[in-house]
Amino acid sequence: MPLDLLGPVSNLRCSAESGVEMSDEGSDWQGWIGRSQRSSDTLDVARANALRASLETQDPEFEEGKALPPLWHWCYFWEAEPLSGVGPDGHTTRGEFLPPIDLPRRMWAGSRVTWHAPLPLGATAERTSTLVDIATKQGRSGPLAFVTVRHEISGPGGLALVEEHDIVFRAAARPGEAPAAGDPAPREAPWLREIRPDPVLLFRYSALTFNGHRIHYDQPYATQVEGYPGLVVHGPLLATLMVDLARRAEPKRRIAGFSFRALSPIFDTAAFQVAGRPIGGGADLWVVDPAGNLAMRGQVSFI
DSSP: OOOOSSOOGGGOOOGGGTTOEEOSGGGGGGGGTTOEEEEEEEOOHHHHHHHHHHHTOSOOOOOTTSBOOTTGGGGSSOOOOOGGGBOTTSSBOSSSSSOOOOOOEEEEEEEEEEEOSOOBTTSEEEEEEEEEEEEEEEETTEEEEEEEEEEEEEETTEEEEEEEEEEEEEOOOOTTOOOOOOOBOOSOOSEEEEEOOOHHHHHHHHHHTTOOOGGGTOHHIIIIISOOSSOBOOHHHHHHHHHHHHHHHSTTSOEEEEEEEEOSOOBTTSOEEEEEEEETTEEEEEEEOTTSBEEEEEEEEEO
16 A cells, blocks of 8 residues: 655655745746656566675575565666766756756655565566656755656566655755754664665665766765765665665565655765664654664555
């Protein structure tokens, strides 16, 4: 069942952007809503086993026919754009599927995923991506643009999962500007795992997801151009680690839905924690930064 707690990021008033008001600038992009693109990929076993090794999950070695774990679909459906079509940040140049929003910083702000059927490894899967919403706002740190893309992935058994993916574009960092801190994280967490991010983990995840965004592997770019204190840990990597924590704690239950929202960035400069606790028919999950504050929040539902 879908989760409603963590709704689209464009509907939020984030603590870092309190007092946000809607802007009329997004009206130029409304004509892009409804654009779609299709792709297919073979869910090869090698990629799944490479991610298994990189995350050190408790899964046995994968073989063809085994179900792809939740959120591991992010390692497939690569967008292998020619280098001539890649922007200075390492991402595909905007203006084809995504609108040419003139804001340099890009962040995976959240997703809502519902699973309908398993995706067997070794099978061919089809993905249809549709741009479903665009909104602009003016925040204290400058203009923001929110784009929501709906992905529908089908396998041999039909529709397997539906994901709504929120992307936020924002202005370049101002000199001396520090990333906003999240609220204090809950102190009690029956499920807890410490993660020590390093450039090797971030490089591997970038490679497995074919993510060219330079903030994850190019330290001079991340610090000198985008103004971060270190390499940025991927939002989807943090989300995958949260779901993996729930899978470790409840190995006999199947995840039917997951939603998450990024609250503040995590960097490779210190260890962080992935935490969680069971609630009702699911679990509350969160990522704790080195200062003890929330960096990401999510929920899973089990069936």
